[in-house]
Amino acid sequence: MTRTRANARAWAVVSVIALFGTYVAVILAYGLAGRADAPDDQRPAPNGALVYLDVDAVSGETFSLETRVAVYPGADLLNPEGDLRDDLTVQVSPAASADSLTFARGTRVGSQPVSLYADGDIRQWPFDTYQTSDVQVLAFTGTSGARVAVPVQVAVTDSVTSWAVHARQADSGPGQALDIHVARTGPTIGFGIAMCVVLLILPICTLLVSILTLRGRKQFLPPIVTWFAVMLFAVLPLRNLFPGSPPIGSWVDYTVVLWVVVGLATSLALYVAAWWRQAP
Structure with a gap:
């Protein structure tokens, strides 16, 4: 009887330790996954534009990545007041929504939402992943009749929780082509x-x-x-x-x-x- 009680106590102690260890592991995993990324110090080329694709939502049911496109023109594209010297058009493809963002001459550039097509299968939850390939970002100054292409730098960031976003250079094209891969985080x-x-x-x-x-x-x-x-x-x-x-x-x-x-x-x-x- 005494031995049975000792075994029961030992199992109880082991269970409590295992439960507490699991709790600590979950908290640590969540904390490490939520660490802030290093500050971004990229700057646009004087005669070009820096374009951020910020992934802020993933929709497996509509096979799309919701992004917010932020454009930062170089110094040569701005007048002394910080406004655009000429019309600036940024094209993002393949897009599920309007892929052309136009900013008028004499105004300041802002950010706009763009939906990108993504391949994936939500039925594989929680191991579903999504990928959009050959994302092209092009920028032009001037009107449609006399547009001039400008160099583009593209940076992919993410403001979406519970997802890990990775981008890599794709085959070179007329602009900067990227492959974007999105998967759920370990926690x-x-x-x-x-x-x-x-x-x-x-x-x-x-x-x-x-x-x-x-x-x-x-x-x-x-x-x-x-x-x-x-x-x-x-x-x-x-x-x-x-x-x-x-x-x-x-x-x-x-x-x-x-x-x-x-x-x-x-x-x-x-x-x-x-x-x-x-x-x-």
């Missing part, structure tokens, strides 16, 4: 997997209770029927906590959510059968 994937584990624990607990009760090893308690119903209603809110809200029909629904619901419903049916057996 985000871990959070999604943890939510799946939480869902799987629910039917394991309810099946244990219902089977033991049906076999007569535990007493039937009517309030537990309400507990089963609460577990069933908890599935959808827990699923809605999945990062990125994957659409119904994703692989996680067929491999986790569906079987959680089946397990809970089976538990409820078994407990009702136990009530039928033990009822006077």
Whole structure:
């Protein structure tokens, strides 16, 4: 008996240490993933333009990356007051929205949203990735009849949480071509997997209770029927906590959510059968 209690205490201590270690690991992973990047000190060429593509949203359902394009003209393109000497047009392609940004002569350049096409499959959540290839950024001064191309520097940044954005130089073209790859961060994937584990624990607990009760090893308690119903209603809110809200029909629904619901419903049916057996 003493040895059994010692083993139980040892398992309890190990469980507490493992839980605390997991908690610390999750906090550290989140903190390291949220560290600020090094400050950007890029400057446009005097006769060119510096264009920032800032990814601020990822839409797997519409296969697009939402970006905000910010343009910084060089000194030769500005007058002493800091306004444009001539019309400036920036083209971004392939774009799902208007790909041409025009800034009028005598005004200051701002930022505008642009949607880029992206290849990916949200049904692979949380391991879905998206890529847009050969993103071309061109800049011109002057009107459409007498446009002059200007050198362009392109920098890709990200203001989107839970995603890691990587850009690399693509095959050279008339402008600066880039391939942009977007994937969920490690902590985000871990959070999604943890939510799946939480869902799987629910039917394991309810099946244990219902089977033991049906076999007569535990007493039937009517309030537990309400507990089963609460577990069933908890599935959808827990699923809605999945990062990125994957659409119904994703692989996680067929491999986790569906079987959680089946397990809970089976538990409820078994407990009702136990009530039928033990009822006077």
